[in-house]
Amino acid sequence: MLKDITIGQHFPGNSVVHKMDPRLKIIITICYIVVLFMAANPLGVALSILLLLGLYLVAKIPLKMIGRSLKPILPIVLFTCILNLFFVVGEGEPLFDWWIFTIYPKGVQYAVLMGVRVLALIAGTSLLTYTTSPITLTDAIERLLSPFAKLHLPVHELAMMMSIALRFIPTLIEETDKIMNAQKARGAMLDNGNLKERVMALVPVLIPLFISAFRRADELAMAMECRCYHGGEGRTRLKVLRFTRQDFISGAVSFLALGIIFSTRFFVPGLQ
Amino acid sequence: MSAMIQVEHLTYVYNPGMPDATTALDDVSFEIEEGQFVGIIGSTGSGKSTLITHFNGLHRPTSGRILIDGVDLWEKPEKIRDFRFKVGLVFQYPEYQLFEETCYKDIAYGPKNMGLDAQEIDRRVRQAAGFVGLSPQLLERNPFELSGGQKRRVAIAGVLAMEPKVLVLDEPAAGLDPEGRDTILGAVKAYHKATGITVVLVSHSMEDIARYADKVLVMDQRKLAIYDDVDKVFAQAPRLLELGLSVPQVTKIFLRLKELGLDIDTDVYTMPYAVKTLQKALEKRKGEAEC
Numbered sequence: 001m002l003k004d005i006t007i008g009q010h011f012p013g014n015s016v017v018h019k020m021d022p023r024l025k026i027i028i029t030i031c032y033i034v035v036l037f038m039a040a041n042p043l044g045v046a047l048s049i050l051l052l053l054g055l056y057l058v059a060k061i062p063l064k065m066i067g068r069s070l071k072p073i074l075p076i077v078l079f080t081c082i083l084n085l086f087f088v089v090g091e092g093e094p095l096f097d098w099w100i101f102t103i104y105p106k107g108v109q110y111a112v113l114m115g116v117r118v119l120a121l122i123a124g125t126s127l128l129t130y131t132t133s134p135i136t137l138t139d140a141i142e143r144l145l146s147p148f149a150k151l152h153l154p155v156h157e158l159a160m161m162m163s164i165a166l167r168f169i170p171t172l173i174e175e176t177d178k179i180m181n182a183q184k185a186r187g188a189m190l191d192n193g194n195l196k197e198r199v200m201a202l203v204p205v206l207i208p209l210f211i212s213a214f215r216r217a218d219e220l221a222m223a224m225e226c227r228c229y230h231g232g233e234g235r236t237r238l239k240v241l242r243f244t245r246q247d248f249i250s251g252a253v254s255f256l257a258l259g260i261i262f263s264t265r266f267f268v269p270g271l272q
Numbered sequence: 273m274s275a276m277i278q279v280e281h282l283t284y285v286y287n288p289g290m291p292d293a294t295t296a297l298d299d300v301s302f303e304i305e306e307g308q309f310v311g312i313i314g315s316t317g318s319g320k321s322t323l324i325t326h327f328n329g330l331h332r333p334t335s336g337r338i339l340i341d342g343v344d345l346w347e348k349p350e351k352i353r354d355f356r357f358k359v360g361l362v363f364q365y366p367e368y369q370l371f372e373e374t375c376y377k378d379i380a381y382g383p384k385n386m387g388l389d390a391q392e393i394d395r396r397v398r399q400a401a402g403f404v405g406l407s408p409q410l411l412e413r414n415p416f417e418l419s420g421g422q423k424r425r426v427a428i429a430g431v432l433a434m435e436p437k438v439l440v441l442d443e444p445a446a447g448l449d450p451e452g453r454d455t456i457l458g459a460v461k462a463y464h465k466a467t468g469i470t471v472v473l474v475s476h477s478m479e480d481i482a483r484y485a486d487k488v489l490v491m492d493q494r495k496l497a498i499y500d501d502v503d504k505v506f507a508q509a510p511r512l513l514e515l516g517l518s519v520p521q522v523t524k525i526f527l528r529l530k531e532l533g534l535d536i537d538t539d540v541y542t543m544p545y546a547v548k549t550l551q552k553a554l555e556k557r558k559g560e561a562e563c
Contacts (some may be wrong), residue, residue: 064290181330185361186430187353204381207371211416226343230450 011130017059018131020142021247028254029128035262036117036124044264045113049120051257052127059131069126070119076119084111134166143241156232164220172213179208274342276470277304277327282336284322296322304487309464309526311459311502314476314491315516320467320474321364323491328359341437357386359437365445366404366427368422368456375401375418375426376411382434393433401426403466406535420427421452430455432463439512440472441464445480457484478520482506482541490515507539520548522547 090106141161284297329352372378404425445453490498
């Protein structure tokens, strides 16, 4: 059950996508999301999905992994689709009209478009985390946000907190699994029972989990102090991020592709 | 004697069908008889922990069967909870699962889940606490105020209070000082003697297994390597060393003595027997010298 969580899961590799500068990857991902929602026509959406599939192939991430990352958000996507289906009011004859439910052709188009977009959005951001290790990712975020440090935003501290949080996701999942098993061994009913029973059954899991999280935090703080951690000031890095020629080339190619997809909104009639 | 635990061709695969599928157990078959004290050893990652979580149905076999007291665990999946009470499982570092405000309440958690009445719960809690050597005053204390060894004894009492027919312990003495280790393992042995239930003890320590177990099950590379009486297993010292395991220190001494040319038996794994064997060997030598 808990093993299905793929947030922050990283698949090490040696592809062009893996090697790309993480800052560039973050910017491209953001642009991809913008383009996905600006290219409001079937051709644009189709092209962006094609681009994404191509990138997955280049990164050598098994396509099965897309399915795994989409599974948890399917209910949200379905909910969005249904809302669009019933609440978009179009012109002309409704396709379906019964009691308070009315479906227009435009509603169907919107529902499909929205669903596909959200799925592509998740698959796109998953590609970023699949190909970038959490540490590199926070490193890049810290660098991208560094201009805000002048405005007294604690950029280094935020990045440190984020990387510690990411680092502890798998540990805490494992810990939760262990505690759940231990309580199940004493007859806890975690898989069945009504809502109230289930919530009550979580108490014996959550209390040990919190205690162990606090203990770990304490130990980590002590270990960091022992190694003289004193915040970001004057701290140097083992790996300094540098743009290489390869980054310029892959960046240019990516932005060209995104530009083409974006331009479809001027040639192909959109839905808005 | 009848078989308490029967494992038939048990195979378990984590994440089957996924790119990261890994086999944790590969075609394991054995039987544990009622009332036996069985030790399980094996190097890290050999499948020991996965194996024992199959005994009470926390993992479902990918293929193969497990029978407890002659009943297939997964015949009626909705009844799996009954087996959780029948096979008491104490995990590694069980003190991390404590959650109640008092030790009493924590030990009572299992019996309460069994749906027993207050009087029976009280009897079981006090009896289990007595077995692991917790004083009645400690029962009203908050478990988080206790020492590591005491916490662990509370956690073990929590499983004993369910009065299982099989008690499975995963490294119950890990991380304890020698005194704490003797207290806990001594309590388990005393409990075994007093109740006659089946006990399965997973341990890295050859000394502990040699001292407490009747039979030893050796796991290697997700497979069952050796399963036999304690003396027969430790007699195969070279094989154990080959599997990356060690033998009890006293056995090592005897192996070395034999290597140095002393005519001596090497199937020695406990102190009293070692003294006897050594005396016998010395007498024999004296006799030869007198001739």
